[in-house]
Amino acid sequence: MHLVVAVVGAGPSGVYAAEALTRRSRSEDLDVRVAVLDRLPVPFGLVRYGVAPDHPSIRSIRGTLERTLDAAGVTFYGDVQVGRDLSVEELRASVDAVVYAYGAGSDRRLGIPGEDLPGSVAAPELVTWYTGHPDVHPDDGSAAAGHPWVPGLLSTAREVVVVGAGNVALDVVRVLVRGVDELAATDMPDEVLAALGSRTVTDVHVLARRGPAYTAFTTKELRELGELDDLDVVLDPADLVLDESSRLVAETDRVAARNLAVMAEWAQRPTGGARHRVHLHFWTSPLGVAGTDRVEGVQVTRSAIDAEGLVRPVGDAWTIPAQLVVRAVGYRGLRLAGVPYDERTGRIPHSEGRVIRDGAFSTGEYVTGWIKRGPTGVIGTNRSDAVETVASLLDDVEVGTLQPSASPEALSGLLAGRGLHPLGMPEWHRIDAAEIARGQEHGRPRTTLAHRGELLAAADEQPPG
Template sequence: MVADGSAAPPSARRPLRVAIIGAGPAGIFAADALTRQDDVPVSIDLIDRLPTPFGLVRHGIAPDHPKMRAIRETLHRSLDQPLVRFVGNVDIGVDLSLEELREHVDAVIYTYGAALDRRLGIPGEELPGSLAATDVVAWYTGHPDADRERVEAALALARSVVVIGVGNVALDVARVLAREPSELESTDMPQHVLDVLAAAPVEQVTILGRRGPAQAAFTTQELRELDEMTAATVLVDPVDLELDPASEERAAADRVVGRNLGVLRGWAGHVLEAGRTPLRLRFFRRPVRLVGEGRVTGIEVERTAVDGDGRAVGTGELELLPADLVVRSVGYRGTPLPGLPVDESSGTVPHDGVGRVQRDGRSSAGEYVAGWIKRGPSGVVGTNKHDARETVDALLADAADGTLAVRGAVDDLVETLQARGAEPVLLEDWRAIDAAEVALGASRGRARTTMHEREALLAAVRAVVR
């Protein structure tokens, strides 16, 4: 509100203050969309719980994907916009409540993703040697919150690995674990990750899909990369590629599915050579239970068929597979920020379809959502661009019709955080972290080495004299 207590439209003197919670692709694309329009003057605080930006581009895409990870250079240009202020190392709900944040800004866009894994719900899932893909990915990408001890203990005994799921993340995990150590030396993985992977006794990797290849969620590019490893051979049972009429129709109608089947059929004739690691893709199998005394030693699976609705139904045919490590990759779900509703079934924030947050069935003025926490864990990095644009369009429409307005002067968010003893990381601070990682990589003959400990990241900031 302005001095007389009324709301006012945004202006160059008092722009619309927007906080974006989550500095991954969805958040950065939202910030970029806001800066590219001229109708509503804006200033943007791009807030993240970590001291580093880029979200899943940094801590989700496998480090052996240099071309994919290079997208952060594109994202970085959005951070350089003068209307955007990166504010890292700030945990909303801990350093500042959501209610307090909303006193500092006129609108909030939630883009913090879906970080929790979905569970299998089968006996034995709690045994040591059973991990979520989120655990493994966080570990090999150097996420500060990764459970190193648990993951590394599991890998130390992992001769037979089973990955449950047929999405891109499942393929990433399988590929990283099946690679020769030398193939990973040039990546930006933390050194301790490279050391553990080099010592891991992995002899075989199996990827399990509950349904058939026509229902798999991976992209063709990710699938093809399985066949580019120097010491692993991809094996596919031709029987798993025999499709029912509905699946054949799906393959004919969907170009991605058709291309995937072409790749898989090309692998059906592969023969395992001595000294190479087998990486098996097995479809129409669903996990029934994990077996073992004290830790995982196997997984019982049931043969399935796909019914008329595309669901996997059991046939009663059971099989026990050896497994020292089972990694589930069956989806992600979002968690609520304190004070923000999340639908338990979908793991997303309720919204009106284009991004306006819904509370008690009505749109909540000044609250918006984009990315996985809006639509669920689907699509690729680029999908977030259209999604964020849709949400920003809704925000701009609200500003144009007066639903969203400025509320007068408030204290600066960063100054408020610093006064509370928080240590917000700004763009120049991130540049110091970036330089430190490049220097660490250079010392080991690599382009970059990811620093994984939060305190080390903050130490790189403190080491720079301003």
């Protein structure tokens, strides 16, 4: 029996869903065909366009994802945007089941005055620029119709405020302060590397609205901050004196306890004389971004947790001077036309990965990854998440609530009928080879091709001989 499944999104969750589907297919009498669609010409989602370039071992997870996409029974359709190139209804009609794995494509906002002043950006804007996302112009960091900002800001800003105390904030801090020699060993696009070479940043202020026991950092990433060359980490030792609720957190949460130990060691270090400083401001909330026609600083106040567990401002306001503000306060899932969406959470409503539509399970619709559980969790979290979703899907086939009948050729026929030319894995392998070759020309391991045109040209290139 054939089962034809379309997965929307070729990030970790989508590829892990394909892996789980094909694994079950081998062990059972079910021929599963999986089509993985992505709006981008290349697969891997945030593994390529999120994970920090100076973390090559994490980026190399790409190799594992690649093997799944190359496997028999799996077809990658790159450069196909569901909701633009074909509707969700059309997709559903051409396959037996759809697994939504399209991640969290937007950022959370702070909701404070001045948030949109020039010089105030969301971390995803910076991240997509430095990872070479084809939606962003690598020379000036602008989206197609946006405003040039990145290199201009980086070559003038001395003080930067990063709002948020999670791992994305740490990624951003490292990109702002790491030496260009070290960054040259990454796969950053040439244009990005050149722009980072003229950075003027000396001080980065990280704002954590709660105390050091409540950060969202993982210890390995936090520790790495203190190991960067020519950098002082500045924090107020008084913040490490814990109140009762922080003590309770430190006693019950091993990551929090380890993070506190790292920070306690930093507090003992002598500071002064380093080229860069990263200031950790705990119990500090932003009230507004100051400036008339561009960012000049961030007004902040001391904050505390009230009896209901909410973070509240306490005390007077003061201003941290800054010429660049980066909001690293999390991502947010977007609505895709034709798919149920919970506006409050930014997720698709579901139970164990089965999509809930109008209060009932919707036959043949499933969800996994960040659009299922929200924008948290490391890459590996998506594997168990996808396994749960695929188990629900296959159970539904077994009990007969999902009855496969689709033709394995229907989807490719639909795309061809639209005049679309999806990029597949052969094209990805050509892009991969071109990026490695481009890097090696300059003594680098690889160089990400950041222009959409360059990606498409490399995909078309015939191998020599």
